[in-house]
Amino acid sequence: MGEAIVITSGKGGVGKTTTTANLGTALALQGKKVCLVDTDIGLRNLDLVLGLDNRIIYDLVDVINGRCKVHQALVRDKRVDEKLFLLPAAQTTDKNAVTPEQMKSLIDELKREYDYVLIDCPAGIEQGYKNAVAGADRAIVVTTPEISAVRDADRIIGLLEKEAIEPPKLIINRIRKDLMKNGDTMDITEITTHLSIDLLGIIIDNEEVISSSNKGEPIVMDPNNKASLGYRNIARRILGESVPLMTLEDQQKGMFKKLISIFSK
Amino acid sequence: MKKQLVHIKGTKEGLVLRLDDQCAYADLVEELSHKVSEGSIDGIVDVQLHLGNRYLSNEQQVELINIVENSGSMQVAKLHSDVIPIIESNEKLITEQYDTYVGIVRSGQVLKSAGDIIVIGDVNPNGQVEAVGNIYVLGNLRGIVHAGIEGNRDAIVAASQFKPTHVLIADSIEIMSNESPVVQNSSEQLFAYLNRDGIISYERLQEVRKIRPFFNKVKGGS
Numbered sequence: 001m002g003e004a005i006v007i008t009s010g011k012g013g014v015g016k017t018t019t020t021a022n023l024g025t026a027l028a029l030q031g032k033k034v035c036l037v038d039t040d041i042g043l044r045n046l047d048l049v050l051g052l053d054n055r056i057i058y059d060l061v062d063v064i065n066g067r068c069k070v071h072q073a074l075v076r077d078k079r080v081d082e083k084l085f086l087l088p089a090a091q092t093t094d095k096n097a098v099t100p101e102q103m104k105s106l107i108d109e110l111k112r113e114y115d116y117v118l119i120d121c122p123a124g125i126e127q128g129y130k131n132a133v134a135g136a137d138r139a140i141v142v143t144t145p146e147i148s149a150v151r152d153a154d155r156i157i158g159l160l161e162k163e164a165i166e167p168p169k170l171i172i173n174r175i176r177k178d179l180m181k182n183g184d185t186m187d188i189t190e191i192t193t194h195l196s197i198d199l200l201g202i203i204i205d206n207e208e209v210i211s212s213s214n215k216g217e218p219i220v221m222d223p224n225n226k227a228s229l230g231y232r233n234i235a236r237r238i239l240g241e242s243v244p245l246m247t248l249e250d251q252q253k254g255m256f257k258k259l260i261s262i263f264s265k
Numbered sequence: 266m267k268k269q270l271v272h273i274k275g276t277k278e279g280l281v282l283r284l285d286d287q288c289a290y291a292d293l294v295e296e297l298s299h300k301v302s303e304g305s306i307d308g309i310v311d312v313q314l315h316l317g318n319r320y321l322s323n324e325q326q327v328e329l330i331n332i333v334e335n336s337g338s339m340q341v342a343k344l345h346s347d348v349i350p351i352i353e354s355n356e357k358l359i360t361e362q363y364d365t366y367v368g369i370v371r372s373g374q375v376l377k378s379a380g381d382i383i384v385i386g387d388v389n390p391n392g393q394v395e396a397v398g399n400i401y402v403l404g405n406l407r408g409i410v411h412a413g414i415e416g417n418r419d420a421i422v423a424a425s426q427f428k429p430t431h432v433l434i435a436d437s438i439e440i441m442s443n444e445s446p447v448v449q450n451s452s453e454q455l456f457a458y459l460n461r462d463g464i465i466s467y468e469r470l471q472e473v474r475k476i477r478p479f480f481n482k483v484k485g486g487s
Contacts, residue, residue, distance in 0.1 A: 154389050158371030
């Protein structure tokens with residue numbers, strides 16, 4: 001029996017979909033069987049970020065309305081063999097097409113076959129949010145160091161704490177080291193004391209995240225990227241490993257290493 | 266001899282009419298109107314009505330008061346009964362109780378109390394605490410607080426870290442902007458109260474004992 005984790009934020013555009021795609025891929029790379037569920041009905045994106053958009057035949061609403069079986073709607077990601085699947089959202093209808101009860105029974109069905117079911121939640125606190133949270137066992141709240149995102153995260157945490165699920169965990173996305181160091185954005189301790197929930201991990205802002213999303217290839221595939229490392233660390237923490245938090249400081253190179261790096265060019 | 270239903274006693278505060286609490290109400294009314302009409306007193310005296318273990322409805326209270334005052338020489342200063350109905354007693358219990366909330370009042374959440382409330386935790390921005398009585402926050406107060414929501418102008422708001430965005434007491438509102446340097450610069454524990462002019466003011470928590478001395482319910486101490 002697997003575990004269903006909802007990835008939510010309240011505010012839009014902080015990186016829920018990117019986080020879902022990358023965490024799912026990272027968990028699959030660790031050998032877990034993962035199913036990603038896009039609940040953003042009417043505004044589906046997760047398929048694009050994964051590069052699976054041209055292979056969708058059936059969607060979530062088709063499954064719920066009984067037009068097809070679950071396995072017919074699931075899209076397999078070929079890059080991670082037999083480990084990563086996507087249940088895409090419908091594009092032609094809206095969030096009111098499903099009810100929380102229907103979502104819960106669907107997620108329960110998926111949990112039987114998969115180790116992890118990651119639910120990509122739409123922005124907002126309305127019907128779409130209620131649908132996404134209905135079947136979840138755990139919740140991950142994504143925020144950025146901006147005050148507006150933190151404020152909305154606070155609201156969504158308040159709502160999540162009323163649900164019968166484990167206390168939510170926090171991911172701080174898109175950290176800009178220079179801004180944080182100068183005090184132009186909230187720093188990590190400020191955010192965690194304000195929201196007072198456990199920090200699951202941090203992702204450092206990186207341009208390649210955007211370009212790889214546009215290519216339909218999650219950044220986690222690139223093992224040398226800093227943001228990718230952040231996602232991989234979070235995936236390992238979800239699996240129960242204890243991984244130390246990434247430091248914001250760049251490693252100071254010693255004199256000797258500097259010399260080596262000059263000669264090795 | 267028939268039992269007396271109305272006893273008249275003279276005390277420092279004036280006359281006390283002690284009304285029997287065992288007899289029928291109709292008998293009591295009859296004897297009372299008889300008693301008050303036979304006395305001959307110069308001027309008007311204050312009287313207190315002691316009802317003992319009898320509960321009277323509002324109409325009955327008015328009736329008794331009218332009987333006494335119609336005599337022309339007495340004025341009812343006080344009506345005293347040893348009993349109150351359960352409903353009234355429960356209401357009293359609720360408004361005098363302390364609610365304790367352990368946790369964080371987050372953005373969009375509204376915490377309500379029919380009495381005083383103690384929040385053990387933070388009140389985050391856009392989080393709201395409303396109480397009929399006082400509000401005490403053992404943590405960071407950075408949201409909206411409304412004490413004395415039903416009009417108690419004596420209510421106060423106190424917090425370990427006093428940085429609210431809005432403070433409301435009874436029907437007064439204060440938006441905490443840069444204009445209150447006391448709050449901005451103070452690292453001390455503060456509380457807000459309505460001063461005599463009806464304006465929300467701030468003081469160090471130590472000053473509660475001077476500004477609201479009647480809050481103290483603990484007697485003694487060595």
